Amino acid sequence: MSGITHTPVVSIAYHSGYGHTAVIAEAVRSGAADAGATVHLIKVDEIDDAQWELLDGSDAIVFGSPTYMGTASGAFHLFAEATSKRWFGDAWQDKVAAGFTNSGSKSGDKLNTLQYFQTLAAQHGMSWVNLGLKPGWNTSTGSENDLNRLGFFAGAAAQSNADEGADAVHKADIATAEHLGRRVAEQTRIVVAGRAALVDAA
Numbered sequence: 565m566s567g568i569t570h571t572p573v574v575s576i577a578y579h580s581g582y583g584h585t586a587v588i589a590e591a592v593r594s595g596a597a598d599a600g601a602t603v604h605l606i607k608v609d610e611i612d613d614a615q616w617e618l619l620d621g622s623d624a625i626v627f628g629s630p631t632y633m634g635t636a637s638g639a640f641h642l643f644a645e646a647t648s649k650r651w652f653g654d655a656w657q658d659k660v661a662a663g664f665t666n667s668g669s670k671s672g673d674k675l676n677t678l679q680y681f682q683t684l685a686a687q688h689g690m691s692w693v694n695l696g697l698k699p700g701w702n703t704s705t706g707s708e709n710d711l712n713r714l715g716f717f718a719g720a721a722a723q724s725n726a727d728e729g730a731d732a733v734h735k736a737d738i739a740t741a742e743h744l745g746r747r748v749a750e751q752t753r754i755v756v757a758g759r760a761a762l763v764d765a766a
């Protein structure tokens with residue numbers, strides 16, 4: 565073993581039409597940075613060439629979008645289609661992937677958005693990291709302030725009231741997104757260190 569510390573590089577590629585999902589993206593960033601990752605926060609509707617290169621150079625990419633009409637937003641779908649350029653060359657093969665979404669309703673068909681992200685990751689040959697939390701708010705003593713209060717497994721899910729602005733994003737959803745960011749950073753560190761150990765052993 566070389567003994568070198570492997571700092572994971574995590575990018576968050578997200579869209580937010582009205583700012584709510586941006587708060588969740590920032591929480592994922594904060595969690596990943598907390599766990600020692602170098603983090604790039606990238607708005608997919610404004611992505612430039614330098615940011616595409618940041619994605620190519622990342623060990624992990626976290627996909628994020630509001631749920632619009634039961635799936636990721638149109639802006640996110642445009643980005644996903646543009647990733648086909650990476651697909652042709654297997655550019656993102658074996659990177660770590662994860663995802664988060666936010667919507668107006670408690671369910672709001674958010675699972676479909678997370679599963680769409682999983683499919684996108686699979687098409688690129690990426691390795692999906694799930695939320696890794698038990699569901700909260702599902703017992704007589706549970707509360708809406710529980711981590712994973714909406715009970716998702718595939719990724720982080722948030723719910724923002726339709727009549728409130730981004731400053732009202734639920735604290736439990738922010739904490740859940742921070743957890744996802746930490747987990748992605750930790751799991752990515754294991755993957756990066758494992759790969760380096762294999763090279764060292766060869």
Ligand SMILES: Cc1cc2nc3c(=O)[nH]c(=O)nc-3n(C[C@H](O)[C@H](O)[C@H](O)COP(=O)(O)O)c2cc1C
Nearest residue numbers: 580581582583584585630632633634667668669672
């Ligand atoms: C075009 C559109 C479609 C929407 N579709 C859904 C939906 O399918 N399910 C849901 O629960 N909320 C839906 N919403 C509500 C948004 O998901 C919610 O307002 C969310 O907080 C917006 O996030 P943003 O501020 O990051 O854009 C929709 C909102 C818009 C504008």
